[in-house]
Amino acid sequence: MNAKIPAALAAIDAWPVENAAAVLVDTTGSVLGAHGDTARPFPLASVTKPLAAYAVLVAVEEGALELDQPAGPEGSTVRHLLAHASGYDFAERTVRSAPGTRRLYSNAGFEVLGETLESATGFPFAQYLAEAVLEPLGMRATTLEGTPAAGCVSTTEDLARFAAELQDPALLAPQTLAEATAVVFPGLAGVLPGFGRQAENDWGLGFEIRAHKSPHWTGAASSPATFGHFGQSGTFLWVDPAAGLACAALTDRDFGPWAAAAWPAFTDGVLAAAGG
Numbered sequence: 001m002n003a004k005i006p007a008a009l010a011a012i013d014a015w016p017v018e019n020a021a022a023v024l025v026d027t028t029g030s031v032l033g034a035h036g037d038t039a040r041p042f043p044l045a046s047v048t049k050p051l052a053a054y055a056v057l058v059a060v061e062e063g064a065l066e067l068d069q070p071a072g073p074e075g076s077t078v079r080h081l082l083a084h085a086s087g088y089d090f091a092e093r094t095v096r097s098a099p100g101t102r103r104l105y106s107n108a109g110f111e112v113l114g115e116t117l118e119s120a121t122g123f124p125f126a127q128y129l130a131e132a133v134l135e136p137l138g139m140r141a142t143t144l145e146g147t148p149a150a151g152c153v154s155t156t157e158d159l160a161r162f163a164a165e166l167q168d169p170a171l172l173a174p175q176t177l178a179e180a181t182a183v184v185f186p187g188l189a190g191v192l193p194g195f196g197r198q199a200e201n202d203w204g205l206g207f208e209i210r211a212h213k214s215p216h217w218t219g220a221a222s223s224p225a226t227f228g229h230f231g232q233s234g235t236f237l238w239v240d241p242a243a244g245l246a247c248a249a250l251t252d253r254d255f256g257p258w259a260a261a262a263w264p265a266f267t268d269g270v271l272a273a274a275g276g
Contacts, residue, residue, distance in 0.1 A: 044233065087099050
C-alpha cells in the first residue's frame with residue numbers, strides 16, 4: 001500500500017465536524033485506503049442523485065424507459081430531467097425556462113424522474129433502486145428513506161462499491177455510463193449550488209461534470225473529466241478517470257464555507273498522495 005494515502009485521507013480529522021469517513025478506490029475496485037468509521041451510516045443528501053440516476057439508466061437499458069421520452073414540463077424528456085435542463089425550479093414544479101436552454105439544478109426534476117420510473121415499471125422507486133442497483137452491488141447498508149433527489153442513507157463502505165461500479169461497470173453497458181458521465185446539452189449556463197454562477201455549468205445524466213468550473217468542490221488538480229456529486233449534508237463522491245481514482249467522504253455537518261474550503265485541498269492531497 002502507498003504509505004502516503006492513509007495520511008492524505010486522515011486530513012478529514014482536521015475538518016470541523018464530529019464524525020467523518022473517507023475511502024479511496026482504484027479502477028479495479030480495490031480500496032486503496034480508508035479513514036474513519038466506514039460502516040457508519042450518514043444521510044447522503046444529493047449524493048443520492050447519482051444512485052437514482054443509475055436506477056433510471058438501468059430502466060432505460062431494460063427498455064422500461066427511453067431517454068427521449070416526454071417527462072416533466074412540455075418539451076422536456078427523461079434526458080432533460082437527468083441533466084437538470086428541464087426548466088424546473090429547484091424545489092417546485094414551476095417552469096423557469098424552456099427545456100434545454102438553462103442548467104437549473106432541480107430536486108423537483110428528480111422527484112418527477114422517480115414518478116416516471118414508477119409509472120413505467122409498476123414498482124415503487126425505492127424498491128426498483130434496491131433491486132436494480134443496491135442489491136447487485138452488495139450495498140446492504142444503503143436505503144432510500146426519502147425522495148430520489150436526496151433521500152438515501154449510506155456508508156463509505158457501500159459508496160466504495162458504487163465507486164468501483166462507476167469505474168468498471170457491471171450493471172450498465174460501458175457506453176451507457178460513458179454517455180452519462182459526458183456533458184449533456186453542452187454550453188448551458190447556470191448556478192452550481194454553493195459555488196455560484198458558471199458560464200458553462202456542465203452536467204451529465206445525473207452526474208456533475210467538473211470541466212473547467214471555478215470555483216469548484218473538487219481540486220485544482222482534478223481532471224476536467226472528473227464527475228460525481230456533493231450533498232448538502234456534507235458529503236461527496238467523485239471519480240477522476242484521468243487519475244484512475246474515486247473518492248467518497250461523508251460527514252455529519254451540513255455543507256457550508258468549511259466544506260468549500262476543505263474539500264478542494266483534501267482532493268488535491270489525495271491525488272498527490274496516490275500519484276494522480
